[in-house]
Amino acid sequence: MDKKVLPILVVDDEKPILIRHKTILSKYFGKVITATNGEEAWQHFKANKVIPVVITDIQMPNKDGIWLINQIRSENKATQIIIISTLTKSSVAIFSTYRNISYLPKPVDEIYLRLAAMNAYNIYAESVWINMLRDEICKFEPDEDRIWQIVSSDPWRKDTPLLPEEMGGDHQNDMPLQSLPESAKTETSSIMPGQAGSTADNNSLEMQKSIAKAKEVFGEEAFEAFWEELKDISESVEIKLLDLEQHPQDQNLIGAVFRDFHTIKGNCGMMGFTIVEGLTHRLEDVFSKIRSGDLLATPNVIDTALTGKDIITRLLQAETGETIMNDQKNLHEAINSFM
Structure with a gap:
């Protein structure tokens, strides 16, 4: 056939x-x-x-x-x-x-x-x-x-x-990074601010490589579709977070923000943007705790989520410099305080 x-x-x-x-x-x-x-x-x-x-x-x-x-x-x-x-x-x-x-x-x-x-x-x-x-x-x-x-x-x-193991020898380097299982991805993909070896240049260079690889593997059209959807979701998240600040007990809003971060995480994972995927996963965890009643949607939590949303966009634009590194470090510290 x-x-x-x-x-x-x-x-x-x-x-x-x-x-x-x-x-x-x-x-x-x-x-x-x-x-x-x-x-x-x-x-x-x-x-x-x-x-x-x-x-x-x-x-x-x-x-x-x-x-x-x-x-x-x-x-x-x-x-x-x-x-x-x-x-x-x-x-x-x-x-x-x-x-x-x-x-x-x-x-x-x-x-x-x-x-x-x-x-x-x-x-x-x-x-x-x-x-x-x-x-x-x-x-x-x-x-x-x-x-x-x-x-x-x-x-x-x-x-x-x-499969590579059936071919004999090590062929993993012949495949795009995002086609490999998590355990096979390079350690540099998972470096987070505050960890050993983490610098602004590391994250920026990693994002530049990931974006170039995504365009090569999936094409410009797929990347543009990803980017347009990300901007739409980002705007939606901001509106919902501002509404949530006025109605912190609204379970529909809490669930909607959780789903938006979940979608961003999934899309970034699909494209191979593991740094952003990891960050978004942490924001998703925060709203998972809010949904379960283990955390309140306080102004501090909402401000942190808004900051996280902005940093996601900046990372995907491969922003360089000490500012983005420090902002990421502060964001992770804020998230740690909620967990």
Whole structure:
């Protein structure tokens, strides 16, 4: 079954993630269809005669991933479905209900996304092959030539690119930084202000390298989409934080700020911006404590979050100098006081 002919469908409401996944998978599949919600994806699925693999998020506006999976399974049992999401009770329920569904946690490394998609495609091809062979053999008068033709098209061949350890030797340096598991990333990516070896130049240089690598791997379009969404979320966070200062008990506002920081963290992780990802993760932890009632949304906490939001933008602009280093150090100290 030719991967250059049949399409795969990728569904996610976060455009930078969607563009990243399409960029990665387009290297191996001839046609990658994208959608930003379940309803749009379902229209694509119905419009195409065959879609062997669907890769979908769960939490999306309009119709979510659970709805999409139920729609697909109501008409097609063979399509392979890969869920890329934070594991929830609803996604666990889906695993126990349907076959041919696999799961990858967000954010997913490039190599695992590629291997999961190609493995799912091959499983689909194998199931089609088995059904064709079974149907022909079970006929009252089987066509021997047709059986031989099917057998000759045996899909069980290893055309999936090998993992580095299967190739022999150390090939990790041949892959983009963001495609490696966390344990394989360089220590310089996780240097934080206040730690040994941390300087303004270290962080600035690291961000410059990360941004250049992101543009190289994902393209200018993906980076611009990431940047535009970041600016939108940043503006949204500021408005919500100022509202929260007036209504510090508002759980809806607290949850909304938490989700915004979570989205920024995920997007930065996808792009390989580990310094910003780590900082945003700490801000997310602060609002996790507020949500659980272990911390109050005091003016000091809100000021710290606003400062953190600004520093995230400055880091992504690769700001240099002692000022940004000192501001980061002060921010981490403030966060430490809340934890």
